[in-house]
Amino acid sequence: MDVLMLDGWTPIIILGIIFAIIMFIISFKVSKSILFLITIIISLFCIAIFIYSFGQVGGWGGLILGFYSIGAFFGTWIGGIIGLIKKLINKE
Template sequence: MDALMLEGWTPILLIGIAIAIIIFFVSRKISRKALILISIVLSLVCVGIVIYSLVVVRGWEGIGLLFVTFSGFVGIWIGTISGFIFKGK
């Protein structure tokens, strides 16, 4: 039963994990200031998508878009923080 409940959430979780991994590898190649700038810009894009999903889309489709955006937002900042921690400079 639990596996069936997780099945619908798998794409949303994979989006967050993929974004965290991408940001982590990007953080290894760029400076800290550039990483923070990229993370803030992507976070603002996420906030814009949340506003769009609440105002324009509405309904269940808007809630689905909200969950995907929130997963991406969490992935952005997990990747950013882990990049800071493991970069070591």
């Protein structure tokens, strides 16, 4: 059963999947330029949280917060790219 839980990585992976799904849904409702703007803003916010987590929080709490921000960062970009590709394929 421990193998299925991935030893504590599950919340980070789920957060990335949630952000990917949200960006995928948003990609169908807005234009490409707005999607890129939203992705950049969320990415900058994730980078700021990552820097804050190691600079100000420190310790294990900062490490976990940094991993959460990395999961959200990758989920945001993966969802945005997949949504954009799906939108371009449907257009043709």
